[in-house]
Amino acid sequence: MILDTIAEATALRVTQQKKQIPPKELEEAAIRTAKAQHHCFPFEQALRQWDINFICEVKKASPSKGIIAEDFPYVQIAREYEQAGAAAVSVLTEPQFFLGKDEYLEEIVNAVKIPVLRKDFTIDPYQIYQSKLLGASAVLLICSLLEQPVLKEYLDICQQLGLSALVEAHDEQEIETAADAGARIIGVNNRNLKTFDVDIQNSRKLRTLVPESIIFVAESGIRTADDVQALRDAGVHAVLIGETLMRSPDKQKMLHTLRGNAYD
């Protein structure tokens, strides 16, 4: 199964990275960085600004779609998202299956003012400390990769670092796990990471299971203004959109169209 394969590759990557910078050293540096900042969780705040808020993703490729963007001026793309009114940017850093890089994230953080989510497959606390040092405002925690006590432990580390966590759930059971662990932001993925099937109704169906005190993000497969409207009507706080924007030559115009106020 693809998710297990990606998780295994990630574990190998982290093992290699630990030889460069030992975990203790990385952890201490991240905690120092956090202490020098005030903890205001900008990612979380950004997702409660408007009736619906856009997290726009910078993604070159994916295992289900192959190469999405041949031409990949990632900093420029992030700037366009910001100019078009995105609430936050999501950056894939997984190198093998999504052709991401930590450097993309670092450069984008330095180029935009809106908060940046590090999209990677978190299976080790090392990656959370790393994300802090790369300048991310949030990390992704995928429920199906993390057992219950581990999820809670990772959320505590995020809290200590002033990092937000987007906790990804795919079904009723995972939503319960996420809420029990204390997630403040739950993302429901419309793409089943085991089969790659996309069903945009998934996040609508599961919306009512998440209390209003927790931010609800609908993720994946969002293509049209009607999709966005349906999710707005269902009361989601934010949508996470990658491919539709990455394939669009005019990202600013596409974001306006999706929002339902095309200026043409």
Ligand SMILES: O=P(O)(O)OC[C@@H](O)[C@@H](O)c1c[nH]c2ccccc12
């Ligand atoms: O490109 P899309 O269909 O708009 O989807 C974006 C985002 O939701 C998707 O990239 C994603 C959601 N959860 C993930 C977990 C890992 C990697 C990627 C993802």
